[in-house]
Amino acid sequence: MPTDARVVPARFYRQATLTVARELLGKVLVHDGVGGRSAGIIVESEAYVGEDDPACHASRGPTARNLPLYGPPGRAYVYLNYGMHWLVNAVTEREGKPAAVLVRALEPVAGLPLMRERRAALGFKGNDEALCRGPGNLTRALGISAVHNEGDLETGALRIEDWGYRAGPVRRGPRIGIRAGTERPWRFWVAGSACVSGKGGGSGG
């Protein structure tokens, strides 16, 4: 980790969710777990904003699952999707307003052997660029699960830090994998990054 690394302060998450989604590109998602540190540069994100957003988990009001979305910004919202994939979000804006940024892909920068080990345990045989490509894959690689739900992203074992990386040109388009709300261009990714999932990855510049 570079000497100028610093944790992203809680006030960062109190901005408009689209701003946070855009500005998270280039920041580093870090997990200090039992096996050691694993971390990756955020290269893809999506915004989910309020009960008016049909794709947001809070679109039908507060429930037991989505309650973290209504909590203070700067915490993690982690949940299980399709029965087998943990997805990690950063809660944004303000307490009482359900909004968050889904982290969809990382460029691995620390703990690569640990990531390879975690992915290989489930049969993964791809290259390092694919270790954290996709929201379910990156949580697997970093060892993120329910224990990190509602964790403080500034002080917890799971944090978001600024290691001084600058994201390259950023592209924007419709969100992936949702049924409703596909018309909103609330997905952001680093143009040309080989670690980005779906359309936009690789040559998708």
Add this chain to the structure above:
DNA sequence: CGTTCGATGCACT
């Protein structure tokens, strides 16, 4: 290349 489809578990109706 492209598309289809099963795995898998929990929240919600």
Add this chain to the structure above:
DNA sequence: GTGCATCGAACGT
């Protein structure tokens, strides 16, 4: 009982 902010293997071009 249904549907899901996924993934990757198994097909058909």
